[in-house]
Amino acid sequence: MRIAVIGSSGSGKSTLAKRLGVTLNLPAIELDAINWRPGWKALSTDDPQAFKNEVTAAIAVEAWVTDGNYSAVLPAILARATHVVWLDYERPIIMWRVITRSFRRAWTREEIWAGSGNRETFAQWRDPDHPVLWAWRTFHRRRARYEEAFANPRLAHLAVMRLRHPREAEPLVQRLGREAVPG
Numbered sequence: 001m002r003i004a005v006i007g008s009s010g011s012g013k014s015t016l017a018k019r020l021g022v023t024l025n026l027p028a029i030e031l032d033a034i035n036w037r038p039g040w041k042a043l044s045t046d047d048p049q050a051f052k053n054e055v056t057a058a059i060a061v062e063a064w065v066t067d068g069n070y071s072a073v074l075p076a077i078l079a080r081a082t083h084v085v086w087l088d089y090e091r092p093i094i095m096w097r098v099i100t101r102s103f104r105r106a107w108t109r110e111e112i113w114a115g116s117g118n119r120e121t122f123a124q125w126r127d128p129d130h131p132v133l134w135a136w137r138t139f140h141r142r143r144a145r146y147e148e149a150f151a152n153p154r155l156a157h158l159a160v161m162r163l164r165h166p167r168e169a170e171p172l173v174q175r176l177g178r179e180a181v182p183g
Contacts, residue, residue: 003020008142008143012097017029032068036113
């Protein structure tokens with residue numbers, strides 16, 4: 001099984017991907033962890049080819065779960081994926097999640113990706129690319145992009161699971177866990 005978890009910033013992609021990885025005994029590939037280097041340097045913009053190479057190497061294994069929406073690598077991920085879990089929650093849910101996550105991270109000063117040294121600060125909230133502002137600004141565009149993409153026959157090989165509310169996530173994890181067990 002190769003599962004791509006996609007959705008708006010703050011929707012819970014990483015959390016769900018980790019949960020699926022544990023339940024299905026799959027490596028969880030967090031695209032943000034590949035992208036974000038110490039000092040908030042983005043590999044996807046600083047060295048796009050290196051970013052593509054690292055992601056390509058990570059998804060070369062037989063089974064995995066990824067989380068993220070990076071347009072530079074999403075076509076390669078979807079070409080290899082067998083399943084897509086689209087966290088298509090309504091905007092108020094997304095905004096509540098991204099705001100509370102960003103507040104918690106800034107308050108606790110927790111390192112976001114192990115070894116990166118990157119920590120969120122309250123001062124970053126003024127940055128136009130801060131996750132809270134990014135989630136607000138890209139919400140409708142991302143939804144339209146995915147609706148169009150999954151109507152494309154080139155992606156007909158994918159089992160697309162579009163979750164509309166967070167309460168649908170755990171039953172999906174359980175169902176996929178049962179399906180993965182032989183017998």
